Amino acid sequence: MSIPVGLSTSCLFPRGVADTFSTAADLGYDGVEVMVTHLLDSREVARLQRLSARHNQPILAIHAPTLFWTQQVWGSPWQKMERSAQLAAELGAASVVAHPPFRWQKQYASEFVEGVRALEARHGVEVCVENMYPWRVRGREVEMYLPHWDPIPHAYDHITWDFSHAALAHVNSLEAFRELGPRLRHIHVTDGFAGGTADSHLLPGDGDQPVAEALEFAASSGFSGIAVVEVGTRKATAAGEREEWLARSLEFTRRHLGQS
Structure with a gap:
């Protein structure tokens, strides 16, 4: 079965969600x-059902508002996840992407693994916990996530x-894929440089x-999971440049998944 390749709405930020659906279709x-x-x-x-139907683009996944800048969306951590x-589930998406808890969310973190499994059973979706990274302040690493930014050793x-x-x-990442095995869903x-100081979300390659x-x-x-292009395009200035970058990312992904 061919691995679906989706487009994240974050790629079109700060443009609206509708632009992502139309761009993905185009x-x-x-x-x-x-x-x-x-x-x-x-x-x-x-609204999402209308956009999906209008552009014939299924909604493959929902990214929960568990980012630092979406802390005000949908209330408490468990409300966000629920x-x-x-x-x-209502949209027929296969999975939910979620960041691990922040270090100040200690109660939430202590219940996270069991709570995620309960959510999956209750709604019939996969909750896929995302790998993060240590934050660096004045050259020093600061641990911002519990139990850790690396999901591999955890259950x-x-x-x-x-x-x-x-x-x-x-x-x-290649070593990580080998270690993750079927847990990778x-x-x-995207891409980036080791030693960088910002989450750059470069085009793959x-x-x-x-x-x-x-x-x-x-x-x-x-x-047998989903691949989603999640690259930054805010630096695009020329007409059509953003779309060119997203087309290039799609071609790269499909080629290396053996689909072209």
Whole structure:
């Protein structure tokens, strides 16, 4: 079965969710991952259903509002997770992407593994915990996540892997894919440079992560999850440049998944 390649709504930020659906359709993506934010059309079932139907783009995944800058969306940590799982189920999305708890969310963190499994059972979706990275302040690492930014050693059944985050954490993604095995269920296709200071979300192939090799390994080892392009395009200035970057990212992903 061909691995679906989706487009994240974060790629078109700060433009609206509707632009992501139309761009994904124009460029030939297989669907959309919706990141829940303060925008109404990122979290209302009826609006998302209309966009999906209008552009013939299925909603492949919901990204829960568990980022630092979405702390005000949908209330408490468990409310965010519950509503994200419910939204995914109502929209027919296979998975929910979630960041690990922040270090100040100690009660939430202590219940996280069991709570995620309960959500999956209740709503019939996979909650894929994403790899993060240590924050660096004045040259020193600061641990911002509990139990850790690296999901590999922890008892998560389903994991999202982000190449840009791996670059910041100085982690080799190909080795991570080998270690994760069937727990790898969701891939954020992007890139970055080791030693960088910002989560750059470069186009795949523009950094020093082994993105091509990791995708090829995933395809050859029976990966049956979802790959989603999640790259930054805010620096695009020329007409059509953003669309060119997203088309290039789609071609790169499909080629290294053995689909072209």
